[in-house]
Amino acid sequence: MLAFPNIKINLGLSITEKRPDGYHNLETVFYPVALEDALEIRTSPNADRKFTLHQHGMEIAGNPEDNLVVKAYLLMDKEFHLPPVEIHLYKHIPSGAGLGGGSSDAAFMLKLLNDHYQLGVSEEQLEVYAATLGADCAFFIKNRPIFAEGIGNIFSPVELSLNGYQIMIIKPNVFVSTREAFSNIHPHRPKYPVMEAIQRPVQEWKDTLINDFEASVFPQHPVIGEIKEELYHQGAIYASMSGSGSSVFGLFAPGFVLPEINWGTDVFCFKGKL
């Protein structure tokens, strides 16, 4: 059985407070975008080990046991005693990009196992399992535009459609550690709450919809801020870093001819439609 885990972008990201458990409360709107990995599971009844992970495409750091798809499988295996599986993961989503690629793989693995083995787990329960694997994971269960609070796992509906808009996502060859990015933040209440800013026309987001990580990440990695500037220069209606970086996305009007930009070598570039 095959699935295509996609990415999220953050439309606005306010880090509002540090929690006693060391994590941070935040406010953001998650929006799914069709930049995808491919994930397949096959039952392997006679295998002498519970899982075998075959990786293809971009390399990811770490041992197979550290891979979030394996953690997702082991979590479900503990609850439901699953048969051994062969896992094929084709990585196309860049890591350390703030696009939630690993989180998406994990959430899609939970959904795949639930569907394939007819486990009957509700979406709400899958969200609870997902949240134990990563703060971003729960979003990918329902995988539709949503306002998120808490550590990113408390959801409220949001009236927002960017259908027809075009997107460019650029990721320079710079790795930003999510943990380190959070440690450099001074949490505060935003001047324009994300939920309010998002209701305004997209043309006004430039001045009201802020990603708090930009203030600390741009000075450390000026190339990321330069990419954002360039996207505006090239006609983006709104541009922002996603998550804790290092990718930057630009939203362009429907019908706009997306620019051909030579970003240089080692730069990942995605163009698509919302």
Ligand SMILES: C[C@](O)(CO)[C@H](O)COP(=O)(O)OP(=O)(O)OC[C@H]1O[C@@H](n2ccc(N)nc2=O)[C@H](O)[C@@H]1O
């Ligand atoms: C920055 C975002 O991408 C915004 O969507 C997410 O908040 C990051 O979520 P994530 O990558 O799933 O994060 P995790 O893998 O759960 O956590 C990585 C590290 O980031 C920090 N962390 C993460 C999420 C959060 N709400 N507060 C935090 O302080 C913690 O130090 C944690 O050890």
Ligand SMILES: Nc1ncnc2c1ncn2[C@@H]1O[C@H](COP(=O)(O)OP(=O)(O)OP(=O)(O)O)[C@@H](O)[C@H]1O
């Ligand atoms: N399936 C996976 N895909 C990518 N990275 C994974 C995976 N499993 C574990 N990881 C580890 O997680 C780290 C971050 O991966 P991810 O692709 O989620 O980054 P990110 O874009 O920073 O995500 P986020 O938006 O959640 O901060 C990688 O350095 C890698 O070691």
